[in-house]
Amino acid sequence: MKKVAFYTLGCKLNYSETSTISRKFEEKGYRKVDFTDTPNIFIINTCSVTENADKKCHKIVREARAISPDAYVAIIGCYAQLKPREIAEIPGVDAVLGASEKFRLIELLDGFVRQPQPQVISGSIETATTFQSSHSIADRTRTFLKVQDGCDYSCSFCTIPLARGSSRSDTIENIVRRAREVGATGIKEIVLTGVNTGDFGIRDGVRQDKFVDLVRALDEVKEIARIRISSIEPNLLSDDIIGIVSRSERFVPHFHIPLQSGSDKVLKLMRRRYQRELYASRVDAIKSLMPHSCIGVDVIVGFPGETKQDFLDTYQFINELDVSYLHVFTYSERENTPAATLEGRVNPSERAERSKMLHILSEKKKRAFYNSQIGVETTVLFENDIANGFMHGFTANYVRVGVKYDPLLINELKKVRISSVTADGLAEVEETETEVLSHSQA
Ligand code: SF4
Numbered sequence: 001m002k003k004v005a006f007y008t009l010g011c012k013l014n015y016s017e018t019s020t021i022s023r024k025f026e027e028k029g030y031r032k033v034d035f036t037d038t039p040n041i042f043i044i045n046t047c048s049v050t051e052n053a054d055k056k057c058h059k060i061v062r063e064a065r066a067i068s069p070d071a072y073v074a075i076i077g078c079y080a081q082l083k084p085r086e087i088a089e090i091p092g093v094d095a096v097l098g099a100s101e102k103f104r105l106i107e108l109l110d111g112f113v114r115q116p117q118p119q120v121i122s123g124s125i126e127t128a129t130t131f132q133s134s135h136s137i138a139d140r141t142r143t144f145l146k147v148q149d150g151c152d153y154s155c156s157f158c159t160i161p162l163a164r165g166s167s168r169s170d171t172i173e174n175i176v177r178r179a180r181e182v183g184a185t186g187i188k189e190i191v192l193t194g195v196n197t198g199d200f201g202i203r204d205g206v207r208q209d210k211f212v213d214l215v216r217a218l219d220e221v222k223e224i225a226r227i228r229i230s231s232i233e234p235n236l237l238s239d240d241i242i243g244i245v246s247r248s249e250r251f252v253p254h255f256h257i258p259l260q261s262g263s264d265k266v267l268k269l270m271r272r273r274y275q276r277e278l279y280a281s282r283v284d285a286i287k288s289l290m291p292h293s294c295i296g297v298d299v300i301v302g303f304p305g306e307t308k309q310d311f312l313d314t315y316q317f318i319n320e321l322d323v324s325y326l327h328v329f330t331y332s333e334r335e336n337t338p339a340a341t342l343e344g345r346v347n348p349s350e351r352a353e354r355s356k357m358l359h360i361l362s363e364k365k366k367r368a369f370y371n372s373q374i375g376v377e378t379t380v381l382f383e384n385d386i387a388n389g390f391m392h393g394f395t396a397n398y399v400r401v402g403v404k405y406d407p408l409l410i411n412e413l414k415k416v417r418i419s420s421v422t423a424d425g426l427a428e429v430e431e432t433e434t435e436v437l438s439h440s441q442a
Pocket of ligand 1: 159
């Protein structure tokens with residue numbers, strides 16, 4: 001039996017796709033093993049957004065070759081779609097597959113027999129028009145369910161539309177069926193994942209549904225205790241969606257909304273589809289219905305043309321927003337993007353300084369949010385995540401909780417009261433109910 005190992009870089013979408021591809025291998029009789037367990041085949045799923053994607057790819061291929069010198073090494077993913085020829089030149093690579101081909105790699109690379117020259121099987125991104133459903137089942141408690149792929153927006157810094165193609169989605173019927181199947185396996189939480197999740201509903205190039213229709217349909221799926229929306233563009237987060245989530249027993253009060261900049265001038269340069277007032281109105285709408293909700297924010301610092309004052313406007317804007325944490329990205333030039341040709345480059349030390357300031361602001365926001373939860377009765381879903389005798393879980397509104405390891409807690413929903421927050425930012429809890437809840441009670 002041939003052994004296959006996977007290595008995934010990048011976002012949750014990549015993880016869900018690796019998971020789906022690995023199940024296909026298992027169905028065909030391959031044995032999935034750890035990267036270091038001398039596999040016969042390595043599949044490396046790359047990301048174009050990752051800093052130094054090329055260096056990382058080189059490094060992983062080198063490590064794979066050191067572990068199994070004669071193994072077959074195939075590279076898939078966003079970076080493989082963007083730079084197939086360059087990747088094929090990395091010593092030790094046997095095959096590179098593009099976005100349309102990666103799900104058919106078992107058929108396309110028949111038998112995984114090494115050839116004298118690497119194979120490059122990668123069509124233009126325009127050919128990536130079909131939706132391939134995927135979900136991860138790495139953790140027994142939570143699954144990332146892909147509902148949408150690609151993006152029709154053209155943010156000036158982003159390579160994702162070039163790597164993943166145009167916006168396309170699964171049908172509501174398929175997603176609901178899959179959610180029920182996932183729930184039947186005992187998994188309690190689904191995270192709805194996509195490149196531009198809120199743009200859900202396009203099939204064959206035509207809008208056929210809206211994301212709110214999917215939210216409404218999934219709200220009826222009793223087999224799943226919790227549903228989380230991974231990330232949603234502010235201009236697509238409608239009052240209807242916020243209203244449904246606020247009344248839902250399944251959708252959790254946690255939103256991750258990319259802002260990218262709090263300066264209208266920079267937002268324009270980024271070709272984002274909103275201005276900061278719209279963003280603030282979305283935060284207000286959420287908080288007025290769900291004061292306890294958690295709101296995460298993506299921000300890019302050091303975008304070309306971002307002056308010190310623009311950055312300070314962003315800082316001030318976020319400081320005044322009722323949000324709970326930030327994901328801070330330092331801008332770096334990407335080939336073939338309009339932003340890379342813009343004037344007003346910010347020097348690297350200034351970029352780093354701005355990033356540091358926002359990281360500190362993020363910590364402050366997170367601590368304030370966690371402290372606001374002390375005394376609150378809530379439900380935690382404990383994960384299969386053990387370190388130094390402790391295990392962790394998340395409340396519905398994404399507060400990370402730590403307790404002493406107890407194997408009986410894994411994948412259980414427990415009612416607790418948040419009692420304190422540790423110095424390293426973990427919530428401590430006291431039980432409010434000795435009996436473990438089944439997901440239908442949560
Ligand atoms: S919305 Fe913008 S940043 Fe997000 S994937 Fe699409 S183009 Fe990229």
